[in-house]
Amino acid sequence: MTVTRFAPSPTGYIHIGNLRTALMNYLIARKNGGQFILRLDDTDPERSKQEYADAIMEDLEWLGLTWDRLEKQSDRLDRYNQAADELREMGRFYECFETPTELDLKRKKQLNMGKPPVYDRAGLALSEEEKAALRAERGDGVWRFKLDHERITWTDGILGDMSIDAASVSDPVLIRADGQFLYTLASVCDDVDFGITNVVRGSDHVTNTATQIQIINALGGTVPEFAHHSLLTGPQGEALSKRLGTLALRDLREAGIEPMALLSLMARLGSSQPVELRTSMEELIEGFDLATFGAAPTKFDPEDLKPLSAQVNHARPFAEVKDEVLALGVPADQAEAFWNVVRENITVKADMAEWWTLFRDGATPLVDDEDREFIAQAFDLLPQPPYTDATWKEWTTAVKDATGRKGKGLFMPLRKAVTGRERGPDMSSVMPLLQVAPKL
Template sequence: MTTTRFAPSPTGYIHVGNLRTALMNYLIARKAGGTFILRIDDTDPERSKEEYVDAIKQDMEWLGLHWDRIERQSDRLDRYAEAADKLREMGRFYEAFETPTELDLKRKKQLNMGKPPVYDRAALNLSDAEKEALRAERGNGVWRFKLDHERIEWNDGILGDISIDAASVSDPVLIRGDGQVLYTIASVVDDTEMGVTDVVRGSDHVTNTATQIQIIEALGGTCPRFAHHSLLTGPQGEALSKRLGTLALRDLREQGVQPMALLSLMARLGSSDPVELRSDMAELIEGFDVNRFGAAPTKFDVQDLFPLTAKHLQSLPLADVADAVAEAGVPAELAEPFWAMARENITTLGDLKGWWELCRDGAEPLIADEDRDFIAEAVALLPEGPFDGETWGTWTKAVKEATGRKGKSLFMPLRKALTGMERGPEMATLLPLLQVIRARG
């Protein structure tokens, strides 16, 4: 069975970059009728916060990305300890004591000599007595996985054939000196024991994947299929990393972005398929193919979400937005005609309030000096209420016959006088709302 996972760290709110990973893994699982796991990477007790765990769940539920089960890495520390012991017994795990300053000096020296800046494995030459002395002086060391210096190869679902020389990579640290288990080994143990078959993540993990493949093989596991998606950039190709904090999903929700608009964009962005608004999750699942994504950095512009949001809202019946219409202050008996008028003229549901205020209170008329007599004559010809969908046509026909005006010179001054705006909803749908509301006052 196909099994995928999304493994966020609860150290902050998830953003569009995290969503890309979550969505791809979710769609792969759902298209195959498989299992999607939400796995909380909370092995860092200092930075992990329960409020962020709750926020991750809320954001996923808002988007409709429902998980089949949830796991927490903090509940599995004994499993990681067993894997570490197994690696020690195999001679693939060793303790190293260099300080960050010492490691930095080593890297600079290697670079000056034209060599790759990888860890030199000096710790392997330490005697037991030297290790004891270093522990007494510096505390416990870090634990590194000893890579086999051979080529690590796999066929990547997005990048194609990958081949990395393990000798060009430092032996990865899997456990810190303070005992904290790092993602590299925790992920391997979890993926193996949970039967994860497919892993999609960012292209910044390619080297990490290479080392994890060797760890999986050392522990006797089966490697999942890997795919590494491109990283997002800003609309001009600039790095998004410093801006991702402002692109948190909850911030986009606050700005009125609709879930299906966001999902439709992220399910196609960076692929060879055009971005198309989908009506529901089933359409997204059916149209998804991870192999159609490219390796080039992918431009993301948050402004692209708003036309998609507007288009999505236009397709919705009143029942789907009834709460938002009520929150804008619209009386229940006017909700249907109000939504019919407003739906074509909003970008987000937050715009409803302004349209209701126009209907309820009217607007400051915009009347040019040369139109004052015309407007006065037109107002005198306004039929008795109540108004309906035919009133605008009946009225403007009468005004045309009385004044000789037609086209833009007829309709525009009337719109500006009634709404204070040069453009907006069809007046045939707006006028009845204005009249009904004034009559109610």
């Protein structure tokens, strides 16, 4: 059975980059009738907060990305201790005591000598007496996994055949000096124990994958199928964080972006398939193909979410927004007509309020200087509301007869004067919604 996972750290809100990872893993699981696990990587007790864990689940639920199991790494510390003991027994785990300054000096020396800046394994040469002395002087050391210096290979679901020389990578630290388990060990234990079959994550994890493959093999686990998606950039190729901040999903939700607009974009962005609005999760699942994604950095522009959200609202039936329309104060007998008039002229649902203000209170007329007398004469010919769907035709006919104007010279100035806009819904539908007569 296909088993995937999304493993955020509850140290902040989910952002657009996290969503890409979550969505790909979710779609793979659902397309193959498998399981999707939400795993909270909360081994950092100082930075992990319950409010962020709750927010992560809220954001996923808003998008409809439902999980089959919830796991928390903080509940599995005993398992990680057990794995650490296993690695010690097989000679693959060793303690090191260098300070950050000492490590930095070593790296600089290696670079000056033209060598890769990898850890020199000095910790392996320490005797028990030397370790005891260092502990007494500096406290506990960090624990590193001893890599086998061989090529680590795998076939990546996006990047293709991968090969990394383990000798070019430092032995990874798996336990900090304060005893905190780091991501690499905890993630491997979880992936092994939960039977994870597929892992999709960002290309910044490629080196992690190489070392994790060796740790998985050392612990007797089955290596999942790995795939590394490209990282997102801004629309001009700039680093996303510099231009847009973290771009948290809750910020997009607050801005009125529709879930299906966001999912439709992220399910295709960076692939060879065109971005098209999907109307259901089933459509997204059916159309998802990991093999269509490329390795090049992927440009993301939040402005692309607006026309997709507009499409969602254009097709939205009244029943879905009835309560929101009534909450604006639209009379119940006009509510459905109001929605049918404005839905094709809004981007997000919050835009409805501006239209209702226009209908309720009247617009600030948009009148060109050469049209002022014409509009004053036209408004004198318009009776008081209530209006009907015949009012616009009757009024424009009367204005045409009185002024001789016709065509665009007749209709455009009247539209601008009544609505304060150059574009908008059919005026025959607008007039019945006007609660007050337009005036200069």
